[in-house]
Amino acid sequence: xxxxxxxxxxxxxxxxxxxxxxxxxxxxxxxxxxxxxxxxxxxxxxxxxxxxxxxxxxxxxxxxxxxxxxxxxxxxxxxxxxxxxxxxxxxxxxxxxxxxxxxxxxxxxxxxxxxxxxxxxxxxxxxxxxxxxxxxxxxxxxxxxxxxxxxxxxx
Numbered sequence: 001x002x003x004x005x006x007x008x009x010x011x012x013x014x015x016x017x018x019x020x021x022x023x024x025x026x027x028x029x030x031x032x033x034x035x036x037x038x039x040x041x042x043x044x045x046x047x048x049x050x051x052x053x054x055x056x057x058x059x060x061x062x063x064x065x066x067x068x069x070x071x072x073x074x075x076x077x078x079x080x081x082x083x084x085x086x087x088x089x090x091x092x093x094x095x096x097x098x099x100x101x102x103x104x105x106x107x108x109x110x111x112x113x114x115x116x117x118x119x120x121x122x123x124x125x126x127x128x129x130x131x132x133x134x135x136x137x138x139x140x141x142x143x144x145x146x147x148x149x150x151x152x153x154x155x
Contacts, residue, residue, distance in 0.1 A: 086133035
């Protein structure tokens with residue numbers, strides 16, 4: 001895969017859109033120092049090349065009464081490709097799981113889940129998580145306080 005280099009304008013565009021994806025092309029151009037058309041062309045190129053995957057709206061978990069963030073370390077029984085793919089496919093269907101990482105070390109996966117309360121997580125654990133394909137164990141930790149949260153990548 002060829003490495004694509006980004007110039008300063010590209011980086012300024014990406015930084016601005018990370019902060020506010022609703023910027024009009026005119027406002028974005030003003031912010032980065034380009035006129036409307038060259039700015040639009042760059043945004044389209046950044047989308048086509050996959051630098052911009054999609055534009056989303058970030059919701060407030062607190063306002064939606066989703067107040068508990070849980071991290072769970074998962075140990076898998078078997079590490080053959082089919083077993084791992086079955087687990088990875090199954091986590092896609094669990095809406096409370098907002099992130100899943102294959103990790104190094106003693107555990108195999110790290111899940112991040114958002115739930116309304118501890119009771120909700122207990123039900124999720126008993127009815128869903130321990131029944132995911134190939135799960136040997138689940139070790140959960142609850143976040144006490146969110147110290148930092150960002151979706152912005154360091155450019």
